[in-house]
Amino acid sequence: MGFWLDLTASGLITGGIYAVVAVGLNLQYGLMRIMNIAHGEFLMVGAYLTWWAHTALGVNPLAFLPVVMVVLFLAGLLVYRVCFLRIARGAPSVEVIEARSLLVSFGLMYLVQNAVYLAWGADLRGYSFLTEPVEIAEARFTANRLVVFAFALAASLALLAVLRFTLIGKAVRAMMQSPVGAQLVGINTATLHPVVFGAGLALAGVAGALLSMVYEISPSMGEPYTVTALIVITLGGLGSAAGCLAGGLLLGLVEAFGMHFTNPSLKMLLSYGVFIAVLLARPKGLFSK
Amino acid sequence: MADVLLAAKGVTVRFGGLIAVDNVDLEVRAGEFVGVIGPNGAGKTTLFHTLSGVLVPSAGRLVVAGDDLTGRPAHAFATHGVARTFQTPRVFRDMTAEQNVRFGLEFAGRTRMHAHDAFDDARTILGFLGLADAAGVPAGGLTPARQRLLEIGMALGARPRVLLLDEAAAGLTHTELEAAAQLIRRVRDELGLAVIWIEHAVRVLMNYVERVAVLHQGRKIADGDPRAVSKDPAVIEAYLGEEGEPEKKAA
């Protein structure tokens, strides 16, 4: 029993991270059709900032989370202003926005990744934090993994609450359904877009910060998460934050169980397999009506 | 009685909870000139999307010249002889006008056996539409009105048996409207096509088509002779608050 619980827990923990990363991308793409292929890089940046703060300054990683959020939010505003605003304004069609934002973010990916390589080198980095084991129902977890899961879940739920209950959240949802309609009602897209973009990067950063508490980090750690985020978005349905949460957890579980019964190296094959299967069977997402 | 070229049977289109097209039957025979009218949101363009294969209906069947093409992709409809224009002209902006027309000839136009020599040549089609002087001009550089004509030219390049025109005359003045309507009827007369024409400028359309179908909130509420339809109380009620009554032909 403990073994299955352990496997399930692993899957949920990974899935929680996937959900947080995916929600950010979902907002950016769903709202602005900006496909930021460098999304994972900002996760990596969040991880490195936390690692650096802990090892160089001795700051508690959990306490540093809000700082990571703020820093990456501001970075998001800057990145949007420099890289994507021009595309959004000048493009004749949605397809062109997508295509150009993809290429720009592709360049951004190399820029950010190699800036980190330059700053901190290619070696794996890491630190110990809350590594004491905790026992729950015959399964043993290290405390940090539990903390990561709790925070990932909390972040996702908080975001869901914001989207559902606050004015700005409703504005975002309105915009995702009907950009023109939202503008007619007076929602200011010029301010909303950079804010949402920044929020997306902040979420990625938080995910990275959480990951740094458990795993070793490297400058190339971010790439797989971008792809996984897209797969989660497909699972949950574009534009649905709740779908992201459910989809992320589900994917985490599928991977955990799948890897156990086949082989850890086949993780990506599993994710892609799930992706293709969902696309073929339910293209609008598992949870759409 | 000419053969039925295009038949929509019980076509329904649902977007989530919204029913855009509700159990519509529409038949078009060879050489017929049919108009489709209705207030905004009546589902006309959505119906066109199903008739051309761009959208797969939630229910119902689409039969083109005896072949059931329901669910097939748009290119299958095109190669079976259904060509269409879009409400906002979708020309290939970086290609010349001639290349735009030739595009249809290269693809759907190739597979369609047709008696009319006018179809074989992009230049002739351009000339027919009054665009001969624009043959070498990139389509993106044409005025919107000429782009609208080019849209028709592209569709003709596909050598259709049925031509679907979606608001070919939007935004035109009254004289331009009459000219457009005459052109469309010429298309039908000289090239022997069946034409289905969606139009908001109802008065003009009614003067030219032989038959008109009226859509309202996704349902077909009338289908027949323009004069009879314009007197139909259900039709008049549907239009109240819109354009006013669709009038019969001025004597």
Added chain:
Amino acid sequence: MRALGLRSILAATGVSAVVLAAMPWLLPDFWLSLALTCLMYAALAVSWAMFCGATNYLSLATSAFFGIGAYVTAWGLATLSYPVAVILGGLAAAAFATLVGAAVLHLRGAYFAVLTFGLGELVRHAVTYFEKSYFKTVGRVIQEAPSSTTVYLTVLLIAAAAVCVCAMVRASRLGLALAGIGADEERAQTLGVNARRAKILGFALSAFFAGAIGAAIAVRWTYIDPTAVFNPFIGFQTVLIAMVGGAHTLIGPLVSSVVFSLLTEFLRLQFPYAFLILLGTLLILLVLYLPGGLASLMQRRWVRG
């Protein structure tokens, strides 16, 4: 720039190929190696632009195709001849592209790009697993590699073929279909283009050359392992070269590949990270301010004059 006729392009390519074929006997080793790199990127960029430039589908799968080709050589060179391995490498990549294309080419462009981006990693993991489980090895040693002259001439042939095929496609119905798909896919379909078939064909064709190049170049390394061969930088460089040159043209990627190969050769080893930061910045600036690449500058000048 007035488009040259197909025959002129083919003739020009043939002549250039003959001239370049003399290089192994004229150039010292270092420059020959550089020429080889130029030819490699020329083939990759031209074949990439053939599909992606026309359709505006951003494929980041070049690394995957390249690596597949490389492994065909790694596995097969002992039993097959070099030319056969190269062709087989191309075919294997094309087959993979057909499979992937059938699955994901009907998606919107953004999904397609991210998924092809992950393909390199996917295939790398799969090959690593396969090698470990069945052959109990991480990397392979290439034995009996052909001479550098043979490699050069082979790569030259592939590059020339890529240019010719690209020119022929652009002049053909397939090229027209791809251009229509790039301009307005739905519109093209309503005019009779079977978009799915055209895209898969174009994608597979472009993958063939990437795979063939991978198979041909693999012998340059004496030791091959998945990490070296499925290197995402190859894909990045290909995209950058094509975009800088002008993905809608034939000559743009060609000229650009020479420039970039030279740049890479002289700068990359000295400042590996700074160089990539520079390239990343370059791509960003390019897309924002000159999406048509340098070739579009030339066209504009011509039209005004």
